[in-house]
Amino acid sequence: MxxxxxxxxxxxxxxxxxDSTRYAVLVLCTICMxxxxxxxxxxxxxIICMGSENENVTTVYDYSQTEKGWLFSAVAIGSLIGTIxxxxxFTLYGxxxxxxxxxxxxxxxxxxxxxxxxxxFYWLFAMRTIQGFALTMTYSxxxxxxxxxxxxxxxxxxxxxxxxxLQFSPMFTMPVAGAFCVSSLGWTGVYYLQGILxxxxxxxxxxxxxxxxxxxxxxxxxxxxxxELGKSGIGQKPKRTPYMTISKDLCxxxxxxxxxxxxxxxxxxxxxxxxxxNKVLHYEVAKTGFATAIPYLLSFIxxxxxxxxxxxxxxxxxxxxxxxxTIVSQGTMALCFVILAxxxxxxxxxxxxxxxxxxxxxxxxxVGIFKCAQMVSRQYITFVMAVFSVINSMSVLILPPFVSIxxxxxxxxxxxxxxxxxxxxxxxxxxxxxFVCRSDPAPWTSDTPESVANAENTGEAxxxxxxx
Numbered sequence: 001m002x003x004x005x006x007x008x009x010x011x012x013x014x015x016x017x018x019d020s021t022r023y024a025v026l027v028l029c030t031i032c033m034x035x036x037x038x039x040x041x042x043x044x045x046x047i048i049c050m051g052s053e054n055e056n057v058t059t060v061y062d063y064s065q066t067e068k069g070w071l072f073s074a075v076a077i078g079s080l081i082g083t084i085x086x087x088x089x090f091t092l093y094g095x096x097x098x099x100x101x102x103x104x105x106x107x108x109x110x111x112x113x114x115x116x117x118x119x120x121f122y123w124l125f126a127m128r129t130i131q132g133f134a135l136t137m138t139y140s141x142x143x144x145x146x147x148x149x150x151x152x153x154x155x156x157x158x159x160x161x162x163x164x165x166l167q168f169s170p171m172f173t174m175p176v177a178g179a180f181c182v183s184s185l186g187w188t189g190v191y192y193l194q195g196i197l198x199x200x201x202x203x204x205x206x207x208x209x210x211x212x213x214x215x216x217x218x219x220x221x222x223x224x225x226x227x228e229l230g231k232s233g234i235g236q237k238p239k240r241t242p243y244m245t246i247s248k249d250l251c252x253x254x255x256x257x258x259x260x261x262x263x264x265x266x267x268x269x270x271x272x273x274x275x276x277x278n279k280v281l282h283y284e285v286a287k288t289g290f291a292t293a294i295p296y297l298l299s300f301i302x303x304x305x306x307x308x309x310x311x312x313x314x315x316x317x318x319x320x321x322x323x324x325x326t327i328v329s330q331g332t333m334a335l336c337f338v339i340l341a342x343x344x345x346x347x348x349x350x351x352x353x354x355x356x357x358x359x360x361x362x363x364x365x366x367v368g369i370f371k372c373a374q375m376v377s378r379q380y381i382t383f384v385m386a387v388f389s390v391i392n393s394m395s396v397l398i399l400p401p402f403v404s405i406x407x408x409x410x411x412x413x414x415x416x417x418x419x420x421x422x423x424x425x426x427x428x429x430x431x432x433x434x435f436v437c438r439s440d441p442a443p444w445t446s447d448t449p450e451s452v453a454n455a456e457n458t459g460e461a462x463x464x465x466x467x468x
Contacts, residue, residue, distance in 0.1 A: 019223040021216060022149045025209060026161055029145050032103055032205050033138045033165035035198045038173040039110040040075045040131045042190050045174055045274050045292075047071070049181035050117070065408070067121050069400035072271055074125050076397035078132025083390050086140050087241060087383045094211035095144040099137055103202035106134035111195035114188035132393070138165065139389035143381035146374055148212050152230045153311060155374055156367050160307030163366040167296035167303070167359075170270065174293040241383050245444045251376050252384060252442075254433035255369040258326065259388050261429030262369070264395040265333050265422050266362050271396070272403060273355060279410040281348040291352060295359035303363045310367040318375075318439035326368030326437075330430045332361035337423040341416035372437055378445040 017024050047068060050061040063071065082102075089098045109130035116123035142162045150158030173190070180189040210216040213227045246252055273292045277283040283291050310321055336358035343351050370388075377384045406421075407414040 017218055019220050019226075021218045021220075021223060022158075022213065022227065024218075025145065025149050026158060028201075028205055028208060029099075029141065030162055030165050030168070032099065032198075032201050033141060033162070034168040034172065035194060035201055036103055036106045036134055036138055037165055037169035039106050039194055039198060040128075040135050041169055041173045041270070042110070042113070042177055042194060043071060043128065044271055045177035046181060046187040046190060048274060048278060049187050061117060063121065065404055069404045071121075071125060071128055072400040073397050074128035075132035075135065076393040076395075078129035078134075079136050079389060079393035079396070080132075081129075082133035082136030083386050083393065086136050086389075087386050090140055090144055090382045091241065095141055095148075096206065096209045096211050099141050099209070100202050100206040102134040102137035103198060103205070106131055107195045107198035107202070109134065110191050110198065113191045132396075136386075136389050136393075139385040139392070140382045142370075143374065143385035144211075147379060147381050149227065151226050156310035156371050157307035159371055159374060160303040160310070160363075160366045163363075163370065164300050164303055166266075167300040167363060169296075171293045171296040171300070174274065175290050178290070241380055242444050243383065246377060246380060246383060246442075249376070249442055249444075250436040251438050252373060254436040255373045255384075256387055256391060258330070258369045258430045258433040259365075259391050260395070261426040262330060262333075262362070262365050263388075263392040264399065265330075265337070265358070265426050267392070267395045267399055268403075268418070268422055269355065269359050269362070271399065273359075275410070276415060277352065277355070280345060280412055280415055281351050282345070283348070283352075295356040298356060298360040299363035302360050303366060306364050306367050310371060319437055322368055322372045322439060323434050323437050325364045325371075326430060326433060329361050329364035329368055330426050333358045334423045334426045336361075337419040337426070341419035341423075345412050369433060372439065375439050376442050376445075378441050380445065 047063070086098075109127045113124065113127045113131075116127045142159065145162060146155055146159045173194070176193070177187070177190045180193075181187050183189070213219045213224050219227070277291055306325065310325065313321060316324075336354040339354040340351060340358075343354070345351075373384045373388070374381050403418065406418050
């Protein structure tokens with residue numbers, strides 16, 4: 001990134017994108033992040049059908065509940081490891097090189113997963129860990145790409161669409177994996193397909209993407225003016241990230257705490273949705289793939305509608321919009337968990353509707369706490385998003401043993417207890433954010449080193465939130 005920051009001006013040429021190159025960047029980055037996440041999700045579905053393949057000949061794919069838990073947790077372990085260097089890597093080398101490197105790592109681990117599974121549990125565990133390591137990139141990339149390629153006024157739409165990779169990945173992987181499971185090609189096909197697609201798309205990303213609009217030849221002068229309007233530090237070398245100051249900001253702490261409940265609830269639905277629909281509500285394997293994909297499609301539609309509203313609804317304050325979207329998103333999820341806990345198993349359709357609604361409204365979190373974090377932290381959003389990634393990884397790491405203990409037999413009553421706990425967690429972790437949320441840039445986002453020092457010495461990092 002340092003190298004690119006020195007290239008203040010480039011020769012601009014007419015582009016097929018005219019004044020909309022940023023939208024091409026948005027689409028390409030979203031697809032790439034979708035594939036990286038899809039690579040980690042393949043096992044969530046194929047584990048249903050892996051054990052039935054050649055079961056009279058070998059039991060190499062028949063994992064115990066403990067082994068299944070560790071295979072799910074491996075992604076989180078890898079993500080935690082990958083988070084350690086991610087902020088500095090983005091600062092030193094830029095989003096283009098880091099995204100490409102992490103994407104190729106994910107592709108390699110995915111292509112080797114069928115072979116690793118045939119060699120035994122520990123080999124597959126290693127591939128899952130590597131996939132998790134690569135997944136770390138997605139959270140920081142959302143922040144970095146939004147910071148550079150979105151206008152300040154339209155950051156809500158941009159972030160909403162970038163985070164659609166969370167919905168696109170299960171929408172793509174679940175039905176594809178279900179189709180491969182019941183086909184003559186077998187479950188291994190989904191790994192080869194996704195691995196190859198990942199290589200192709202990240203090669204395209206490296207060719208087309210640039211760390212800043214100023215260094216992209218296809219960005220017109222008109223578009224560049226829009227993208228740089230109101231932003232500080234244009235063309236300058238990235239400054240040291242004030243880690244401690246950011247970590248003491250009450251608004252950022254509130255956003256992180258809110259994500260503890262949001263991430264845990266979303267991961268329960270993401271990781272165990274197929275299992276719940278198949279084992280408790282008795283959906284067939286092929287139907288389970290589509291039943292788990294539809295909610296993510298609806299969540300995507302919800303994001304597309306919410307993004308513009310978040311940016312354009314000036315009838316209420318910016319802060320009010322952030323709080324309202326967070327309450328609607330997390331409150332609906334909490335209510336749906338109660339419904340899932342109460343319905344009898346013979347009411348499978350009602351259960352699926354509650355499951356669908358929970359995932360659909362979970363997507364609004366991107367224009368709640370994520371947008372809040374971006375507006376407050378500005379150019380330091382990469383670090384804030386890295387912490388979001390750590391929280392998500394911790395939830396992925398903790399949930400498998402938690403579910404193994406709470407749901408040993410996949411009975412409805414066991415799942416009801418889990419759903420009640422998730423409901424309580426979501427409510428408790430979101431209360432604090434509603435009080436400390438704000439929408440103005442923090443003092444430590446100023447370009448001058450003195451501003452960071454003043455924030456540390458006077459406590460300005462803990463600004464009182466603006467009124468509704």
